Amino acid sequence: MAPVTHHTSDREHTFDNLAPTGHYKEDPLWDRWVFAMRVGLPVVSVILGAITLSWPFINDREVSFTLSREDVARSDSGIRMTNLRYTGTDAVDRLFVVEASSGTQDDPASPRVRLQDIQAHMDIEDNNQARVAARTGIYRHRDGTLSLVGGVTIETDNGYSLKMAGAEIDLKGHTATGQGQVEGVSPLGTLNAGSMEIRVDEREGIFDGGVHIQITPKRQQNTTPGQEGS
């Protein structure tokens, strides 16, 4: 680039002074540096690429690990777990959930889990739900069934709320069979029985082994009850 000539007026002169000026000092060192970089940098990047690609193979130490079943801490009663939660769906994709405060399993592959403080609920049709609770029980997650023992309560939104000693619950089929002083409320009235079976989908309840029920009929508004019968 040619140097600036000085033949213009004062104003333009000051204006020109403000313009940037080139700095053209020759610098052999810089040229060599640039040349070295132009060659060196690509070479370095190629080497780095090769190393990263081949890293797992050139590295002999095995990084990953496997939890082999043998050396898991084997307490006498198998695997102990706390606040468990199993979810599953039935044949028509309605949800059921089984929760427990603690559980033990003989070994991870076994389909049965012994549970304590169990709460389970199943979704039935048209946002109707059935809830089950018990102190202890066994959950077979492969076929979705629960055997409950101790302080069993079964509640359905269509009018059942029953307590009993023990029960078998089919979470997929929505059926429950119970025995041992079954007592509580049914859509018809308060009852107690020796054993019971509820098929929630068919909305059928079967009570056996001696049944007693007290029905409290709804008072019709129009009729005036005669003189008190009882």
Next chain:
Amino acid sequence: FGQSVLKGHDTEQPIDISAERLEVKQKTGQAIFKGTVIVSQGKMTFAADTLTVYYDTSDGTDNPTIERLDARGNVKLTSETESVSSEWSVYDVSRRLVTMGGAVKLSRKGSSLEGERLELDLVSGLTKLDGNPDDDGRVTGTFKVPDTPND
């Protein structure tokens, strides 16, 4: 012939039923009791082999409306003033009427009547007994002449 104590019987007071087995079918609103069924409501009790209660629960939570109780087999209705036995009986709660049929035997204060069909009106307490149409509607009965005039 005396007045039934069931006059003005309140048909909507609690009903106690015990039996060996009960099937509650909510879809059809039926509760079927089987095996030595005993029903008691106020001053009226009756027993039968099987009993079907027809009920209606609007949403399954509040009290059910009881429409009818059909009893079958060795039906026996007892109250303080009478006892009636028959093969079947229909207790229509809303119409407050008990109809019994099939070899009906009514006994009240020592006298007894036999016929084919009986209607006990729970409002008036009156009992109507019809004979068997094929033996020209005859009603047979024995009356015990009360030795002291009753009230």
